[in-house]
Amino acid sequence: MDKKIRADVEKVLANASIASIRSWLKSKGKKLSANTRDRMLDRVTKLIDKGDVTFAELQDAIIGIEEAGGKYIRLFDFKENRTPAEVTAALGKMGIAIQAKRGPAKRNPAKPSVDYAILQGNILRVKWSETHKEPSMDFQADRIIYTPVTKIIVLIANLKSKQVQIRFDRPEKFNPHSIVPGAKDAYFGHYQGQAEATLGGVKFSKSELQNALKHLVEDQPSLVRLHRDGHKNKRNSTFNSTAGHGADIRQDEDFQAMLAKGGKTWAYEEHSFYWRPDMSKGTLEREVFSHVDALDSSLRVDADCWDAEVDYAVQKIRELQ
Amino acid sequence: MPSKKLENFSRRNPELAPLVQKLMDYIHWLLGQKITKLIPRVAAAQLGISEADTLGLLSLFQDAGIVEPRYDLVCKQTGSVLGSYHSLDEIPDKIECNVCGKEHDADDLRVDLVFEIAQGRAANAAA
Numbered sequence: 001m002d003k004k005i006r007a008d009v010e011k012v013l014a015n016a017s018i019a020s021i022r023s024w025l026k027s028k029g030k031k032l033s034a035n036t037r038d039r040m041l042d043r044v045t046k047l048i049d050k051g052d053v054t055f056a057e058l059q060d061a062i063i064g065i066e067e068a069g070g071k072y073i074r075l076f077d078f079k080e081n082r083t084p085a086e087v088t089a090a091l092g093k094m095g096i097a098i099q100a101k102r103g104p105a106k107r108n109p110a111k112p113s114v115d116y117a118i119l120q121g122n123i124l125r126v127k128w129s130e131t132h133k134e135p136s137m138d139f140q141a142d143r144i145i146y147t148p149v150t151k152i153i154v155l156i157a158n159l160k161s162k163q164v165q166i167r168f169d170r171p172e173k174f175n176p177h178s179i180v181p182g183a184k185d186a187y188f189g190h191y192q193g194q195a196e197a198t199l200g201g202v203k204f205s206k207s208e209l210q211n212a213l214k215h216l217v218e219d220q221p222s223l224v225r226l227h228r229d230g231h232k233n234k235r236n237s238t239f240n241s242t243a244g245h246g247a248d249i250r251q252d253e254d255f256q257a258m259l260a261k262g263g264k265t266w267a268y269e270e271h272s273f274y275w276r277p278d279m280s281k282g283t284l285e286r287e288v289f290s291h292v293d294a295l296d297s298s299l300r301v302d303a304d305c306w307d308a309e310v311d312y313a314v315q316k317i318r319e320l321q
Numbered sequence: 322m323p324s325k326k327l328e329n330f331s332r333r334n335p336e337l338a339p340l341v342q343k344l345m346d347y348i349h350w351l352l353g354q355k356i357t358k359l360i361p362r363v364a365a366a367q368l369g370i371s372e373a374d375t376l377g378l379l380s381l382f383q384d385a386g387i388v389e390p391r392y393d394l395v396c397k398q399t400g401s402v403l404g405s406y407h408s409l410d411e412i413p414d415k416i417e418c419n420v421c422g423k424e425h426d427a428d429d430l431r432v433d434l435v436f437e438i439a440q441g442r443a444a445n446a447a448a
Contacts, residue, residue, distance in 0.1 A: 181414065182427030208371050210362060232363050234347075235354055238400045267366040294362070295431070 005055075006045040012058055013041065016065050019304035024061045026285040027308060028053065063104055064307030067127065067154045071167040073299040073314065074188070076204035078162050078196075084119055087159065090200035091117055096126070105129035105152045112176055112190075115152075117198070122159040126198055127152065128191065132172035146174070151187075155195045164204060165314055166195055206297035212320040213268035213294055217250070217259075223279045223316060225287065226250050228272035234265040242272075269294050275313060283312045292317065324442075326385040337378075343368050344378055348387065348443050358405075359388060359436040379436055387443045388436035395431045396420055403430075405437075 013021065018040050022032040030047060034040040047053040088098060099116045105127060106113060112130035119125075130153075133146040151169040158164070171187045173179075178186035196202050216224050226249050228242045239258070243249040250256065274287040288309045291300040299317065301310050327345070331338035347367050351359060365375040382388045394404045394412055401420045406412050415426050423429075 184428055205373070208373065210366065210372070232360065234350075234363060234367055235356060236358065236360055236363060240400075265367055267360070267363040269362075295433075 001042065001045055002049055005048055006041060008055065009045050009048065009058070010041050012055075012062050013044065016062055017069070017304040020065045020069055020306045021061075023285050023304070023309065024065070024306050025053075028057075059104075060102075061306065063102055065305075066105060066152055067102075067167065068301065068307045068310040069305045070169065070303035071154075071301055071305075071310065072170060073165050073167045073301070073310070074192075075207040075209065075297045075299065075314070075317070076164040076166070076192075077207050078164065078199065078202040078204055080162075080200075080202040082159050082200050082202065084122065084159065086200050087119060087124055087198065091119075091126075091198055094194075094197060096198070102127065105150060107150050108148045109150075124155065124157040124159065124198065126155040126195070128194070129153070130176055132176075133174040134172040135174065151175070153191045155191070155198065157195070157199055159199075161318075163207070163318060164195065164199075166191055167310075207321065209292060209294040209297055209317065209321065210268050212317045213271050213292060214266075215320040216271065216273065216292075217268065218263070219320075221279065222250075222276070224273035224275055224290075226271065226273045227289075228270075228291075229255065230270040231266040231268050233262050233267075238269070275309075275316070280312060284309060288313060324385045324387065324445075327381070327387075330381055340368055340370065340378060341381070344375075344382065345387075348382075348438055352438060352440060352443055357438050357440065358391070358393075359438060361434065361436070383436070385442070386439055388438055391435050391437045393433045393435050395433055396425060397429055397431050402433075405435075 018034065018037065021040060021044065025032045030052060032040060032043055034043050044058065048055055048058065091098060096114050096117045098119050102118060102125065103116050105115050106129050108131045109129055112128060115127040115129055117124070117126045130151050131148045132151050134149050135144050135146055138145050149172055151171065153169065154167040156165050168188060168191065171184045173183065175183055175187045177183070177190045192204060196204055216222070217226060217229065226243070228240070229249050230238070230240045232238050241249055241255055243252065270291065270293040272289070272291045274289055275284055277284040277286055288305060289302045290313050299313060301313060327341055331341050344364065347364060348359060361375050361379060362372050365372045368375060379388060383390065392406045392409055392412060393402045394406065394416060395402055396418045399420045403416050403418055412432065415424055416430070418425050
């Protein structure tokens with residue numbers, strides 16, 4: 001085995017989970033049965049050595065994983081018309097140059113910074129990174145330790161459909177925008193403002209996701225295995241129910257009775273489910289978890305997701321809206 | 322529909338008149354159930370329209386004095402309403418949650434816009 005390739009692979013895969021690499025390799029028709037990090041590195045090194053996967057493909061996959069895995073994704077719409085030329089000008093005013101291809105995020109940047117901006121046709125993609133501080137207690141030394149954590153934020157905007165997604169890493173207690181209670185909102189608000197500015201000062205409104213949830217619950221055959229239901233009925237009562245491990249809550253007789261009795265009047269609020277690979281026409285290689293919250297128009301995905309899986313989840317929700 | 326404002330609006334916008342009537346019927350039904358608050362997203366599901374359009378209709382009902390906006394402070398963990406306020410300025414920074422038994426700050430709380438039904442006006446308008 002080429003030691004130089006293995007060292008490079010180890011460096012590139014430093015922050016990637018085994019599950020995300022396994023899913024990505026499966027999409028390329030390659031198997032990864034390894035359950036340890038060392039065996040995964042060996043397997044990927046061999047694939048590159050044999051020319052089955054290129055190093056550039058691996059690097060691109062890692063960028064895809066860091067831009068998708070574990071993200072909290074807020075969905076927005078805007079009404080204003082914007083041309084690519086207007087967006088290019090808006091980016092220029094912000095001092096952001098358009099690049100040809102995406103790149104990895106800076107690690108622990110001193111201040112919030114733009115990693116890249118790409119405009120391909122009507123699709124604008126911008127990535128930022130910044131450093132948060134995670135406090136923890138060193139009880140022996142009786143002091144608080146602040147660990148720097150890189151956070152990645154990705155904007156994907158479609159100028160034609162006027163639909164936007166902003167993918168956020170989960171914020172830590174202390175971020176560059178605020179350190180007081182409610183700091184999360186300052187972090188989310190900062191990047192919403194940046195995203196609106198990159199599009200030439202448009203105003204985002206939250207996408208309405210109730211209808212998408214209604215379809216995901218009621219349509220048959222279903223695109224998802226429904227793990228958790230959360231809805232309000234017309235009396236404003238809230239109901240939450242969670243299926244047992246591996247089950248679909250819709251198979252539960254109590255849930256069926258409730259749905260038959262008042263389902264038509266439900267306001268769908270938040271659901272957790274798994275996208276079914278057998279309904280994805282080959283896009284998904286495994287069940288992919290999502291939590292959709294219609295109250296704040298957001299979607300959460302697992303840490304071991306990669307680009308194509310998250311793109312699929314967002315696309316399906318947009319189609320069902 | 323004895324509310325003059327709603328009557329005039331429905332006459333001027335006949336395509337929206339069925340929705341105005343449907344929302345009035347829902348408000349009347351809530352009152353019959355002794356429920357005094359209307360949640361826009363729940364009303365939207367009853368009307369089969371978007372939440373944004375429902376808010377538009379509700380502003381009309383607000384002008385007619387049938388509903389008044391309120392801000393409900395909600396514990397994110399349990400979904401329980403911990404307090405209801407006339408303006409955002411009145412909302413406290415911290416609040417003791419009766420349901421969780423914990424003190425919550427902004428990170429644990431959500432503010433929902435709801436509409437309180439002015440019972441006398443709504444009952445007259447629905448009569």
